[in-house]
Amino acid sequence: MRPYDEYMALYQAPVILGILSPSIIAMSINSFHYVKVNGIQLCFLRWGDPKSKKPPALLVHGTGFVAATWRPIAEALMKEYVVFAIDRRGHGRSTVPKKGYEFLDFAEDLAGFIEALGIQGAYGIGHSAGATDILLAAGLLPHGFARVFAMEPTVQDPTIEWPTEIELSEKQRAVIESRRRRCEEFASRDEVFERYSSRPPLNIWRSEILQEYVAHGFKEVGSERVRLRCSPDIEATMIESIYRAMANCYHGDWRGDPFSLLLRIHCPVTVSSSAHSPAIYRKMAEIAARVIPHARLFRFDRAGHYVPQANPEMLLDAIRKFAQVTLMRTPV
DSSP: OOOOHHHHHHHSOOOEETTOSOOSSSSSSTTEEEEEETEEEEEEEESSHHHHHHHSEEEEEOOOOOOGGHEEEEHHTTTTTEEEEEEOOTTSSSOOSSSSHHHHHHHHHHHHHHHHHTTOOOEEEEETTHHHHHHHHHHGGGGGGHHHHHHHOOOTTTOOOOOOOOOHHHHHHHHHHHTEEEEOOOSSSHHHHHHHHHTTTTTGHHHHHHHHHHHSEEEEESSSSSEESSSSHHHHHHHHHHHHTTTOOOSSOOOOOOOOGGOOOOOEEEEEETTSSSSHHHHHHHHHHHHHSTTEEEEEEEEOOOOOOOOOHHHHHHHHHHHHHHHHOOOO
């Protein structure tokens, strides 16, 4: 049996931060749930009994990834929460529309998901673009969240009117085009895992989390061949919107520049950056912490952009401490 097949053979046992547990998980990873919002189907995973009295936690991944990459975090959190993780539109098993990849599209999807499932007072935990989704959804739907932990979101300062002559740099355009040319199809999942685990940036991920991405971020297109579920063209479209926000050069309508919603967030918020991330992430975290009414800054030392995938214990410690602070009603 090949290494990847051995992993899949153990798929029904939960992974707790890299250790295969013999206990039975409350939800099989193969049990995907769907809800229709905004004319699309959102796929989501759930850990725990929604009829229990535990509060909800809502996890949202970044661009190009899938809900299943949260699995070690979700399994640890299900002791305290009923945990939900969604595949964002264009990702995983959710609908892949031909258009509709502006910031507000994702935020409205998340708000629709919360309303469809009757979720209130969730602990929103988001990474990168998923953190942006949660922040904007908290502005759209304040009752949906009790607190938010946002890791390196993309934001613009809604209190400043930016000049319209700014454009993307040549370097940013080159990165967008490189995403569009990204290899989309592979001979097997083993090939994907070997390729991604041996080169940046995914080589720093925990092996079991990378395996989740390989298992659920690709679909079969033959006896063994697999193809990215989030296509390079769609990923490049999303990356362009992110870069335009970073460069403050978005010239479209409110759907791509909905950042005034940050001013409407009522719950406590932690906005984190990481010591080894590019400076733009720290700059945007500072902007978010400044404009969101009840926000604080937090920094992960000895970590880069991929905290959930490379440093899950570090993340769990931070989000649990923030929950304790807000439960005690201590000022953040």
